[in-house]
Amino acid sequence: MQNYRRTLLMASLLVPLLSCQHTQPKSENIQISEQLQQQALASSLAYDLVESLTVEVGPRLAGSEKDLIAVQWAEDKLTTLGFDKVYKEPVKVPVWDRGDAKAMVVAPYPQGLVITALGGSVATPIDGITAPIVRFDTLAALKAAPEGALTGKIAFIDHKTERHTTGKGYGKTVGGRSRGAVAAASKGALAIVIRSIGTDHDRMAHTGAMRYQDDVPRIPAAALSSPDADQLNLMLKRDENVVLQLKMSPQSHGYATSYNVIAEVTGATKPDEIVLIGAHLDSWDEGTGALDDGAGVGIVTAAGKLIQDLPQKPARTIRVVLYAAEELGLIGGKAYAKAHKDELAKHYIAAESDFGAGLIYQIDYRVSEQAFKDVLAISKPMTANGVAMGTNTASGGPDVSMLPKQGVPVASLRQDGRDYFDYHHTPNDTLDKVNPESLQQNVAAYAQFAYLMAQSEIDLRPLATK
Template identity: 75%
Template structure:
């Protein structure tokens, strides 16, 4: 039966009223800081601010490689957004960052089955000769296997590390394989190799290669380094089953151009009674240049900025200052994070706790800490209200996130708000890191968790130091 527009309207009003009543009833179950935390959750889940910020960043700025022109555009964007949102303080701090230009990258099998391969240069790689680099490949299952190889077998060849990254909710597969990307070129060069290609550090089956930073070592030859898409790595394996000799040609033109000045962009909600004590929530503003930097780390920028805005707009500010830090140049070596720790060395004893959002936009399911073991149970009780947002209590082995990972060694407590990263490494560091990979509702759940966490920490009376030793 077709209902009249008036009937539909009254029905919607009734449902809305019932929903408001249920929300108010839920809020009345809590008092004090817990009631504020529930209110922050409800506001976050009903807000699109974080998604709007990520959309703005990825559309109006796009990819923003550290040291590039777009990097400074992103800094200007961040300063304007934070000021427009009304934070008590907005400022920027200079960071010296390496400048690396990707150039072009192509590869092909030249023998025995000529065909193109999909590759991307690894961040920081040197170029091949202009005429390209052609050599037989030698395959290794892992970086460890390469290190154990006979140098005579490797000399003059292009090393192929074929280590598959396993899919895990926690993303732990990445930590197992990423050494091949970051340290493989050095290990290969020490054995006499002339180049290296790795199976992309990713969990997808798309014909897209995953970039990411690699390192050279003083006194060891700098050889070109690239990543293959997973299907192309599979293709090389099938060729090696058919032939003892597979020859590839690499052509890459990346260049390094010294250093440039970028900035950590910082916003603050000034604490009401302990303004000199700091609860830090951060993300990194830079991205790789292949996609638009939506999940890595536009999502984090949106999450912590929107969380800070919710706290900024509270009728009564929390006791401690909540500091939102958008770090520079995380992708090329945690440069912004290291600079922040150095520049703020004199006030690190005033940092109550720190956390960073840098694992995409999957829902947060657990809250881990790294604090004084004796206070952990009380801290878990303090944050138990976050269970209403799907966040369970965790353990005491948090690292806090890349840009704050150096702070525990300097005595600063940290927390890790664990996100579901099941599909994160499908898109990580690829052209596929784009806005459509973000689910707005999941992003809002993250904002709720960070807002609750930051507020409760800013109000906490617990003594979190000295922190637990690293395990």
């Protein structure tokens, strides 16, 4: 804990002092913000919630039986915690079952490989698909292949994900996962395998959503563990005619109803104005969803609870939203935006925690150019928690990323994600990867952010153009 406190102190000393000519937070708001930080750093609530969710519910793929168990878990927890209002809103979600997935090099060096189906993939025929593989460095290289170049073959995208604190390497490679099947099928491929979109060297594959296109044949799509992708490369260096057999049995089962689960701390003087802090409740079915996004659920719920328990409620309403089916394409986020379209003008600002449990080192905003410096000024108490003031280019997080198009200001509380993609979407996404002290610092940041924004007197609109 002493090292952790020292880290926060050093981080705060590195934050540039803001000009005193801009709007300053009121002394009472500063005092309460400091109180929230201290309470968060002394509380185990967020970790207790993540433990409860991962142990008592576990993996909770949208549309599955566990998904509804998670919804009930969330309703019960939020109610027990004493929020002023707890409710849920229905969301239509696809139902998909992973089934089994096996891969085998049958020539020239017969051996098994570790794969997993990508979310939404179709199955192979019962006897599988046996065909030569064709390797591509990137999705762009695959798209550049001649028409018909993959007829009767299996495409292999071998794009490595770079490790970055910001996680920006994921953005460079994820297109191969989401759009690779369409690109490969349009060139005649029978199936596609991709190097896992991750930064680890474990022999386990990373799942994640992919999508099809109505006018392109649907082919099976799988991710290959990084060591097995390396193995394939070594084989191809020896003999370019590597033949792979895939056997996969995922199935789609139509649609089901899930729910966005919502809790509110009712504002004292502006109850119709909303400060939204969110996370997504669903997870993939390989691990227990501790980092993605059990951590986020714990963070925003605990932050909301701290504000709920203040002797005097903030001016605006704090709305905690636990979104459905983020992993399957931001379905809960889109449903929320549609269901609340008539009150989005009353959403003062929104932010989502969906990047694990690493320390928050910076806050970025997306507000008007005129308001930006003043927003940084009133956010200054967050620097004592190691959070630097950042840029005016935030997206807010996946499930709120569509809100700026509707004019809603957003913030991104940037977490250290250098190891996040070691565990993301794998069986290794488990509770032991969550650092309790880092989680506490996250809660402090979200509690301070939400409270200061709920008390703010700054007009944040219209949003700056990027």
